[in-house]
Amino acid sequence: MPNPPNTLLVNPTITRRASARFPLSLLHLSATLDRSGSSRIIDGNIDRHFVASTLRAIEQDRFDAVGISVMGGPQTAPAIAVSQAIRERFPALPIVWGGYFPTLYPEVALSAPYVDYAIRGQGEKTLQELVTALSAEPSAAPANIAGLSWKHQGTVVHNPNRHFSFADPGRVLPYDKLGDPRQYLARTFLGRRTAAHQVAIGCRFRCTFCGVAAMFGGTTMLPAAARLERDLSYLKYKLGADSIQYFDHNFFDREEDMLPLLEVMAKYAMPWWCYARADALLNLSDEAWKLVRKSRLKMAYIGAESPNGQMLKEIRKGTRPDQTLAVAELCRRHGVIPELSFMVAPPENTEEETEHTFEFIRELKRINPESEIIVYVYTPLPESSRHEKDRGRRAATPLRDINGEPVMFPSTPEEWTQPQWVNYACHADAPWLDDKMRRRIHDFVTVLRCRYPTVQDLNSPPWAKRALSATASWRYRFRRYDRPWELNLANRLVRLRMPQVSGL
Template sequence: MTHPPHTLLINPTITSRTSARFPLALLHLAAALDRSGSSRIIDGNVDRDFVNDTLHALEQDRFDAVGIGVMGGPQVAPAIAVSQAIRARFPALPIIWGGYFPTLHTDATLAAPYVDYAVRAQGEDTLSELVATLSGHAGPALEQIAGLSWKNAGTVVHNPARRIVRNDPAGLLPYDKLGDPRRYLARTYLGQRTVAHQAAIGCRYHCTFCGVAAMFGGATFLPAAARLERELGYLKHELGADSVQYFDHNFFDREADMVPLLEVMARFELPWWCFARADALLKLSECSWELVRKSRLRMAYIGAESPSDQMLHDIRKGTRPDQTLAVVEQCRRYGVIPELSFMVAPPENTEEETERTFEFIRELKRINPQTEIVIYVYTPLPEHSRHEKDRSKRPGAPLLDLDGEPVVFPTTPDEWTQPHWVNYACHVDAPWLTDKLRHRINDFVTVLRCRYPTVQDLRAPPWAKRNLSAMAGWRYRFRKYDRPWELNLANRLVRLRMPQVSGL
């Protein structure tokens, strides 16, 4: 008689302990696995010695497989470290990678000798079936598990994709697997005990640069209002949360579907932050905005991306620059701070589009000075990383480096840990970016964030932010961004928070 499958789930370190939030993906996986087996979670964001603790857990208990969630960027290196340690100590134990990185770079993932299986896109059902098979517990044959990629006699096999579904747990997420869940509550701009939560998954849009589009291919699912009420009740009344950071990929979907959720949130009155789209916010009725007000939305992160209609069309964003201008005015009227992200330095018309974006940001600041600005370098997904439904749709020009040679993306996880590729994954740098433009972007960001320090910064004292704003005033007014040495010097003392690095 076979035993119920037992799985170790690992979240490799990706942030500081003080910035750690619930590993929501692993909590959802654990809820699915526990329906027919059991699981344990090790979170490297709070457990700083997670590699050794993983080995200790494997020595003390029997596991049928190890599942490792990998976002990409800075999380790849610790994912490799723990995988190599497991493979060296327990060579027969199956190692499974899931999450954004193995979904976007499946072949690169399975090129590594320390990864046996890659779960693509939504993982609850795929991982549950795989672990059941590996444990001999009435699972399907490997080739029948949708959403799985694996190695067969040295050849990588990609099973058909799995359809995205709404996978609401029957009860609460298994927060108790994290030890004391209260250690994940943090002091933020929103409150003294901000908690992370994800209500909906997916996004119905197909932006060519977005990992969510690559993961979900336009699918999106909102939770039942009863489930949201159950989770918020636990987070507020049991854990003591006083505010919520929603990690929904796109919080405001169709208004009719949102109203029941907003009604629940209005009853709890927990100040909140979310991702949103300009067009969705502009379509909300006065009645829905009243619910938004009652629910105490404080800040909405909106992907503005570019002031160029052509670029927004090419990347399949689906919004327009005039909507960005309108939404910051709308947010001002309703007391919501818009946090806008922009992508500068595209491969084509690189310098012109960057300067145009700088001027557009200034216009937004004139309309609503409270508008928060986050600037990234535009780094599109490789064609192979896009969702299979979107590949070859509206392809861009070939990506070329500064020497005019085609950009060649890494073919192994180890190559993705090289600093320039980590920067690419984090939208910090690109192969076509000149040193001159790189400095120009950094200088503009320095002047802008000193002139308008973010309200999310709770560390820098108000007097320091006022002084920095005054120091940066003349540079911002006269567009003298180059070499702001005095601001860089002052920043060494004040160390203003950068939302694109640390966020809430």
């Protein structure tokens, strides 16, 4: 009788150890895999020697496959490193990449000799079916597994997409596989022991720049209230969490679906942070806002994106600039801090749109001085990375670099690790920006964050933040953003937290 399938799951390093949060994707994968086999998790955010730990685990146990979670940007290089090490030491062991990177770029992922399979979109069922097939017959062709891309005689085969599903594992996620789960509870402005959690999966909106839209294709699912209560009870009473950072792709969706969840959250009254949309918050009833206040929502991350209504239509955001202004005022009245993100420097009318955004941000700060502002560079996804339902629906203007040449996106994982493409994936730079525009954005952000230090910064002394704010006030008041040498000097002594880089 064959052994049940056994899978090694690896989360390559992507952040500092102090910033590590629960690897929720691997925990959900593990919960599914363990129904018909077994699994083990290695988290590179905690284990700084995760490559050596991965090789040691494979030497000590029998695995039918290694599943590696890969997000673009800084996680790509460590994902390559661990994949290459596995391929060199254990050349016959199948290596599976899953997550945003292989979903957006399956052809790129499978161009590498150290990647055998790429999972597109939701991975629980796809990976379970794959390792079950591999454990029975390692050479079997996985032609019938939905959501899988694989290599066949030198070509890449893309199986049909898998329909999105939301299956309750029936129990608390297997946090015990992470060692002591309490090491993932962090001190944040929400509380002394903040836990990461996810309630809703996916988003029904289809913004053209968003990886969530590319992965889930406009689908969203919310759990039963009983499941949320089970999870919160474990996090609060078993682990000692006192606050929650919800990683939902879009926490507030339809109010009738949210009310039962808000009632559970109000019962536990743990301060929380989440992603939200301006229109969804503006449409909440008084009853819903009562529960929001009772549940102790402290901050909502809202994608404002642009003050240009036409641009918002083109990127299919579905919101308007006036709603961004209105939600800043609404949050002020309800004691919620709006964390508003903007995308500056689009490829067309780059300077004009950027300056317009700066002025719009000033208006938001006038309406609600407590508004937190996140500034990113607009970096749209390649047309080939968009969900199949959205490709070609609206002809995108070809992207051109600073020299007017077509932007050529990387064709290998190694190319995506080059600094300019890591910055692109992190919305920090784009090929059409010149040094003057980069400096203008950097200088504005420096003045803004010194004038209004983030409430999320718990390390900088209050007196230092007050001093920086006073020093930056004249520049902010008179719009003298250029070359803030004194603020750059002060930032060497007082390193203010940058939420767009480190999050909570």
